[in-house]
Amino acid sequence: MKIIVCMKQVPVKDSLLKIKDDNSWVHEDELNYEINESDHYALETALRLKEAHGGEVVILTMGPERVKEAIKQGLAKGADRALYINNADFTSIDPMTNAKVLAAAISPETPDLVLAGLQTDDNGSGQTGVILAENLGLPHTSIVMEIEKLDNGIKVKRELESGWFQWIELPLPALLTIQSGINQIRYATIKGIMMAKKKEVKELALSDLGLSGADVAAGSTGLDFQKVYVPEKTKQALILEGDPKDVAEQLADKLKNEAKVF
């Protein structure tokens, strides 16, 4: 099975984000980065499928130069090679644009399976994987927790709500978005780290993908990105009046229907 794993680098979890003065984005140079959590699980899932059924695991990553570190980490864990799209000339937080570029890199590889994380820990749209499937014309399933290989496809367990699950069969090729926490992710071994430098990292420019600047221009997908800002705080206090029973009822109603805490 040839598996492509889409991996993104995101700021480490409890990073302090500082917004740029012009509200265009956050100051990235002050941040440390790590592999997006659910992408780790996607990679682990791919490595296990390869160990069980043979084949190849290819990492696909888009981002500035720094993301090569994430690629190395994936190769050190056991991926066979990587595709790297340097997006220095266009940065997009728009899942539609990203999926377009990723699809162009994936198509010529004709993989049996494409795995992506369920969502990214930074933008958290949860859209890239599923849009990518549409772009590639592949059947897809999201929030996948388990994969079983069948003779003519795969059977996957997906998470529904409130502890409910669903088993679905899909033909291959297919795309799955993987839930976090579904397996025990491995550490890169020192041997793996040393071997990683011998593995191929193929760098792709937009032109290699048959795309032009216009394809990835800001706003080309209809998404209009305006500014980044800290949610504005508004102070509001409400004093409930009446006898205790009445107040308790009002409070419960507000907690349930307005604050939606239960």
Next chain:
Amino acid sequence: MNFHPVDFYEIDSLLSDEERLIRNTVREFVSAEVIPRIRGAYRAGEFPADLVPAFGELGLLGGTLSGYDCPGLNAVAYGLLNQELERGDSGVRSFVSVQSSLVMYPIHTFGSEQQKSKWLPLLAKGEAIGCFGLTEADFGSNPGGMRTRAEKKSDGWLLTGNKMWITNGTLADIAVIWARTAEGVQGFLVEKETSGFTAKGIHGKLSLRASDTAELILDNCLIPDENRLPEATGLKKALMCLSQARFGIAWGAIGAAMACYDEVVEYTKGRVQFDDKPIASHQLVQEKLAFMLTEITKAQLLAFRLAKLKEQGRITNAQISLAKRNNVLQALEIARLARQLLGANGILDDYQSMRHMCNLETVLTYEGTHDIHTLILGHEITGLPAYS
């Protein structure tokens, strides 16, 4: 809680991708596997031996050695590995130091082909554990006075004596034992099952509690000649092993210091006393934090440069002494200050600083006490030895 490492002088930018990746991998491993269980291990006074297979799998054993399944790290990566392990606990780092620098190194450097191919792969995978017996109850700083002797017999060597303070002693499958012979001090491999060999755990430690420390008793242990390390002749060879370990300790101490610093920066910013002000807002507290940051940064620079000298084959024992002496003392001072800033909370094992502080008392003593390294430097400066 996430660990916030110190990199005030951007030493990270001097590391290669591989070095950074190795450092980050060990850091992740320590956060996930060591920190959550270290408090229990420390309370119980037990080395968390279930970590050993993972050490082997990750390739943390064997350091800079290559071949025979050893990881073949460069000096910087080996140093970083020690730093990260000691960020977890000095006892955990001690296990790896002993296995790599004091057991695998002498077998790799002074052993026969048969000894190397038998033991190194097992030790590298964590399938066998080793210990290093040099110190005796009456001969610590002056191991040259050792009483343990090895007598040549027609069918091998007869070893008699007691070794004291031996890390990994009760866990070890193989002990590298230094003994006096007619031709001077020599190194031997004593296997656990050897008749007359016993290891007795030393209990009641208030330091390095998550490490196995033992007394080894060699009561007429007859070992075959093939268990003598052929090139391990003379006390100097034992000291060569110590130089390897001391190099790792100079790095390890930084890890312990960073753990304390991280803990106490977070704590002092959150802890409020007098007029709703965080204690971090007071000058006396800031002075301590500034001291910590300064000393960690200096220690990092010493360790990094020392590693480069090692990689270039130009490192000297006196240079290693300087870094071990400085970095361990400063780490201990940082741990003490951190403990102090944590107030009463600081005496609980909910916090790490006091554990590191207690551990570092051992680190200050073993592998050449602080004062012995002072004398090594004094010797280097003046040409006049002041040991006796």
